[in-house]
Amino acid sequence: MKRFIAVLLCSVILVSCERLLMPKPEGKKPTEVFEYMWKTLEEGYVYFGYRVVNWDEVYSEFRPKITDSMTTRQLYDTCALMLSRLRDPSVSLKTSFAEYHYTDTSYYLANFNRRLLERYYWKDYRQTGPFIHTVIDSIGYVYYGSFEDKITDEHLDILIEGLRLDTNLRGVIFDVRDNKGGDINNAFTLLKRMGVDTNFKLSAVLFKAYYKKGPERGDFTEAQTSYIEQSDKVKFPKKFVLLANRGTMAEAALFATGAKGFQNVTMMGDTTGGRAGRIVGAEMPNGWILEYPASYFTTDDGRNLEEGVLPDITVHTTPADEAQGRDAILEAALDKIKQP
Amino acid sequence: MYLNDLGRRLALCLCACVLATTAGAQYTEEEGGVESVYGYLRYIGIGAGATYQVMNDPAISPVIYSRVGALPMLSHIKVNPSVYTELSLRASSLNLTHNADKPMKVYAKTQRALMDYRFLFKMPVEMRDMEVRAGGILSAQFAYKKADHLVDASRVYEYAVSLGLCGKITKEITFGEKTSFLTWDLAIPFFANLSRPYYLNREELADPDNKPGKDFFDNAVTGTFGKYFRLNSRLALMYRLTNGNMIQFAYQWDYTRMKTIHKSYFAEHIVSVTFMFNY
Numbered sequence: 142m143k144r145f146i147a148v149l150l151c152s153v154i155l156v157s158c159e160r161l162l163m164p165k166p167e168g169k170k171p172t173e174v175f176e177y178m179w180k181t182l183e184e185g186y187v188y189f190g191y192r193v194v195n196w197d198e199v200y201s202e203f204r205p206k207i208t209d210s211m212t213t214r215q216l217y218d219t220c221a222l223m224l225s226r227l228r229d230p231s232v233s234l235k236t237s238f239a240e241y242h243y244t245d246t247s248y249y250l251a252n253f254n255r256r257l258l259e260r261y262y263w264k265d266y267r268q269t270g271p272f273i274h275t276v277i278d279s280i281g282y283v284y285y286g287s288f289e290d291k292i293t294d295e296h297l298d299i300l301i302e303g304l305r306l307d308t309n310l311r312g313v314i315f316d317v318r319d320n321k322g323g324d325i326n327n328a329f330t331l332l333k334r335m336g337v338d339t340n341f342k343l344s345a346v347l348f349k350a351y352y353k354k355g356p357e358r359g360d361f362t363e364a365q366t367s368y369i370e371q372s373d374k375v376k377f378p379k380k381f382v383l384l385a386n387r388g389t390m391a392e393a394a395l396f397a398t399g400a401k402g403f404q405n406v407t408m409m410g411d412t413t414g415g416r417a418g419r420i421v422g423a424e425m426p427n428g429w430i431l432e433y434p435a436s437y438f439t440t441d442d443g444r445n446l447e448e449g450v451l452p453d454i455t456v457h458t459t460p461a462d463e464a465q466g467r468d469a470i471l472e473a474a475l476d477k478i479k480q481p
Numbered sequence: 482m483y484l485n486d487l488g489r490r491l492a493l494c495l496c497a498c499v500l501a502t503t504a505g506a507q508y509t510e511e512e513g514g515v516e517s518v519y520g521y522l523r524y525i526g527i528g529a530g531a532t533y534q535v536m537n538d539p540a541i542s543p544v545i546y547s548r549v550g551a552l553p554m555l556s557h558i559k560v561n562p563s564v565y566t567e568l569s570l571r572a573s574s575l576n577l578t579h580n581a582d583k584p585m586k587v588y589a590k591t592q593r594a595l596m597d598y599r600f601l602f603k604m605p606v607e608m609r610d611m612e613v614r615a616g617g618i619l620s621a622q623f624a625y626k627k628a629d630h631l632v633d634a635s636r637v638y639e640y641a642v643s644l645g646l647c648g649k650i651t652k653e654i655t656f657g658e659k660t661s662f663l664t665w666d667l668a669i670p671f672f673a674n675l676s677r678p679y680y681l682n683r684e685e686l687a688d689p690d691n692k693p694g695k696d697f698f699d700n701a702v703t704g705t706f707g708k709y710f711r712l713n714s715r716l717a718l719m720y721r722l723t724n725g726n727m728i729q730f731a732y733q734w735d736y737t738r739m740k741t742i743h744k745s746y747f748a749e750h751i752v753s754v755t756f757m758f759n760y
Binding site for chain 2 (some may be wrong): 159160162163164166167169177185235236237238325326329347348350352353354355356360365367368369395419420421422423424425426427428429430432435436438
């Protein structure tokens with residue numbers, strides 16, 4: 142008996158092979174990788190309903206094409222084709238030899254030409270932190286190109302105090318066209334500087350978020366409504382016009398829908414782009430990385446942000462406008478503020 | 482002077498070595514070292530070790546991540562003929578990886594901190610000149626894992642506070658004409674409070690009122706072996722120096738399984754040297 146105990150103890154002490162106690166890793170065979178990828182999206186992807194995709198039918202179509210004798214490249218090509226059925230630019234597949242991204246071929250007017258702005262509108266511009274700003278016809282103009290660029294309260298104090306010192310200032314145009322998003326905290330920092338100076342305790346609804354909370358199709362959290370409370374920080378003065386286009390995406394689109402909640406804000410230009418959902422990465426058993434949206438956002442009135450945020454006033458800059466050196470969206474915003 | 486991580490660890494090890502071999506402990510052969518007024522032999526241990534970590538965490542990947550690295554360790558031991566207490570702390574920071582798709586190197590930065598408090602009593606058992614002690618273990622561990630390639634699902638926080646049973650067998654041996662001790666101890670927690678991330682490592686960062694710490698604790702569960710299973714096995718040789726201090730050479734294996742939404746597994750092999758200052 143003692144010998145048995147000694148052998149048992151030695152085995153625990155010296156062998157201690159944890160891999161025997163861990164589950165067998167997922168297989169790397171093409172069929173196993175395919176099954177894992179399909180199941181990952183089945184349990185995590187949020188837009189099957191919105192994009193009207195029958196994922197079970199997609200399985201039935203592609204599963205027979207997968208065999209364990211196929212090459213890695215053939216597996217990748219088949220998986221990429223399967224993913225293209227989702228028609229979702231937020232879905233991607235990364236491998237060491239190739240990357241798949243869905244290309245949205247819908248045609249939209251660009252509605253933004255930076256070189257035109259630099260040539261005709263951004264004369265003598267100044268830069269404070271990530272903001273390019275100038276004054277056009279007694280109207281403050283601020284361009285913010287990416288929510289990746291950190292905004293601090295110091296940047297905003299300098300920018301807004303400068304605008305407020307101008308007694309002739311009639312309002313502010315805030316341009317987030319072609320802003321592809323970044324850090325949502327920058328949006329919150331900006332939103333605290335919007336609205337009007339008041340002693341009342343106001344709050345604005347920003348958006349509603351729905352997160353995947355389990356593997357079943359309908360496993361979503363309850364709508365989680367985000368608010369921004371009235372802050373005592375110095376705010377952008379007078380009228381505020383926000384410019385957006387289809388290139389305004391992700392956190393920039395979330396910012397746009399939040400900004401629209403303030404009474405003194407008018408959004409002009411085109412509908413924003415989508416991609417506001419939280420993108421998660423999932424590693425496949427063979428090391429490939431699949432990225433897909435695992436949450437979605439809606440406006441306060443229930444519009445899915447994947448459809449974009451609608452402007453209050455739709456304006457387009459046509460190629461003819463550009464040929465004349467004219468940014469029609471910016472011109473319309475200037476006119477809007479000049480109106481009594 | 483600039484020291485990288487390895488340099489700092491080596492410097493710490495060297496300092497401990499110098500102190501251990503020079504610190505006077507008024508050692509006498511009969512007493513075994515300096516005793517406190519209550520008759521305890523007390524040791525402060527400063528050590529370093531090599532660790533091989535293996536992680537299978539479905540919140541990050543179905544692929545097993547692993548890596549070899551170094552870690553510092555601290556301990557405090559109080560022992561008398563009937564009671565043994567030990568507080569041990571260790572921390573590590575490793576970039577675990579795998580080679581499932583070799584050219585595409587991915588890392589999961591894994592930072593762990595662990596505290597074990599063992600409280601053991603001498604058992605009235607005679608077994609081949611071996612001393613047997615048994616008692617409890619109170620343990621707390623925290624881990625932060627960050628796999629940047631997983632975009633918004635890259636962060637995993639987890640903690641576990643547990644209570645369990647612990648046993649220790651000690652055999653006195655003569656090693657280089659000095660009395661040394663060969664010990665083996667085993668700890669198995671049976672009751673734990675733990676927390677792991679939400680499904681798909683959700684963090685509600687799009688809500689300005691979101692408090693990550695609040696989510697972390699709201700998501701906690703309490704359970705027994707089904708929720709949390711840990712096995713800690715340690716074999717050590719404690720070698721006495723002439724000045725009453727000791728050097729401990731140890732190998733330990735630490736295996737943990739935590740179950741919330743997924744079952745996550747973690748194992749660690751540690752080979753360490755600890756300098757025990759008797760005071």
